């Protein structure tokens with residue numbers, strides 16, 4: 128069975144569209160997080176970006192207090208974010224690359240290039256009792272490097288996999304889906320063999336999740352934009368339930 132982690136960043140996006148710079152407003156990322164947990168999600172993810180474009184500092188601390196479920200604090204590997212994580216004490220951090228100009232997290236972490244600074248950050252987190260996941264492209268060398276620097280988990284970036292559904296030519300689409308699924312399978316098997324917990328996320332929808340069931344060893348799916356977008360039409364509890372429904376029947380050890 129898969130666990131569902133809901134990323135509530137885009138609840139905060141809507142809040143900030145009207146209430147930037149003031150400590151009130153709607154919708155509340157905290158209430159959304161509680162609602163997701165009550166509706167069956169197993170964890171909550173929130174990404175405090177350097178530019179604070181969606182989730183705010185107060186939101187992550189309030190979510191941490193409010194929910195009786197693991198908080199996965201998504202963050203860049205910077206001194207500022209390390210300081211906040213150590214105060215926040217989430218169950219998990221997920222380290223992501225961050226560029227100011229990107230719309231969303233566009234690629235996986237450069238684990239090979241930042242090996243030493245990631246290793247020292249992981250040691251700091253481990254000493255504080257916080258587990259560390261690295262958001263990585265599904266590539267063997269990156270998975271191996273993540274294990275070598277003692278990460279607890281990798282979250283495989285499913286962005287390229289999800290992009291395939293936007294190819295209009297059916298033959299090309301099907302070929303691309305097969306290729307990206309294979310990449311994920313190979314990376315997931317390697318990560319599992321190395322003793323890492325294997326999660327996946329980015330761009331996941333009710334349309335592409337059935338195909339992802341072909342990828343073994345996955346523990347948790349982290350889903351944000353599509354689940355929150357669907358909630359506009361059907362309500363948040365129903366959207367969580369729709370995703371849980373499509374996630375049913377997954378076998379991590381086929």
Ligand code: PXP
Pocket residue numbers: 134136174201221223231232262282327328329330331349350351352353
């Ligand atoms: N996992 C990570 C590490 C992410 O950076 C994001 C996007 O913020 C997600 C999952 C969720 O992606 P999406 O919003 O496309 O579902």
